[in-house]
Amino acid sequence: MDSAKRPRTLDSFFSPPPTKKAKSSNQDSTQEANTPRSTHPTYPFAVPHLPSEITEILNFAPATEGRVINNKPDLDLLxxxxxxxxxxxxDLFDFLRSELxxxxxxxxxxxxxxETQINTPRFTTVFGIDETAKFDDQGGVVDVTSGKPVSKDAYKCRPRPVPxxxxxxxxxxxxxxxxxWNFVLVNYYASGDDSISYHSDDERFLGSLPAIASFTLGAQRDFLMKHKPTERNDESETKPMKLPLGSGDMVLMKGKTQSCWLHSIxxxxxxxxxxxxxxxTFRQAMVKGGTENYYRYNVGDGGVFKWDDAKREMVPWEKK
Ligand SMILES: O=C(O)CCC(=O)C(=O)O
Structure with a gap:
């Protein structure tokens, strides 16, 4: 996997980032009505496409070369x-926080x-479907080989296409x-009290050497990684290493990383x-069990939350 970059035009190096022009409120509401959106019966509300000011610059990602980190046993990171x-x-952080x-x-x-009750200590959402099925043009779930519709109750939580x-x-x-990748999982950590404890994404439904891309937007948080205990592990291997993930950073975890290492925020x-x-995070789930697992733990059966810009927090959302 190489991190080849798309060619950049000379202009792109020298032109300043697009500036936001002042708009009248009439212009605002017309623009909002014209914004293309992703919709699906499983979505509580439609999700706008990214504004062109963001997509134009996103085309230049990756902004830097990935640094290989493979200097510890079984570790394989970019x-x-x-x-x-x-x-x-x-802007991408603000957009996703407001619109998802x-x-x-x-x-x-x-x-x-x-029996222990777990309250997930962060906000989550998920989109995608495993390799056995796909969405047709109308958003229906069809079998990937026969193209025939998959029964409505084949999945406990109806899968959602990626907006x-x-x-x-x-x-x-x-x-x-x-x-x-066929899955997108999104976590929102509202403050330093939100977290994810040590775990590895080593479920069988991801296959044996899964590649997972993990992006950070917004606040910098420490990403701790430590080798799973083994009989021959010495102290230095179990001591965590720390990546100070900042806004825009991405860690591509691959090879034996998931089977041998744990990570946490x-x-x-x-x-x-x-x-x-x-x-x-982008992941590839191979079988139906992966879809069931991801929706169970990232959508669940509780209420919807949406960012409230006036209150500056996620608030329960209800259909009006
Ligand atoms: O927030 C992060 O950087 C890690 C997320 C994570 O480990 C997960 O979703 O499994």
């Missing part, structure tokens, strides 16, 4: 600092006779890395954490 051009990372729907999933796990605003980044990243105080952080 670290882009940044991947998304600096000129648009703030999120969930705060609760679920229970049973270990032996003990264009995220699909564009998925396609561009596929082209740049040579990887293939721990809770934090101070720094930029009050700004909120979005994490986007």
């Amino acid at each position: 670290y882009y600092q940044p991947y998304i051009p600096k000129e648009i990372s703030r 729907f999120f969930y705060r999933v609760k679920y229970s796990i049973k270990r032996g006779p003990v 264009e605003c995220l699909d564009l980044l998925r396609r561009l990243t596929e082209n740049a890395t040579g990887c293939k 721990p809770k934090r105080k101070g720094g930029e954490v009050g700004k909120g952080r979005i994490n986007i």
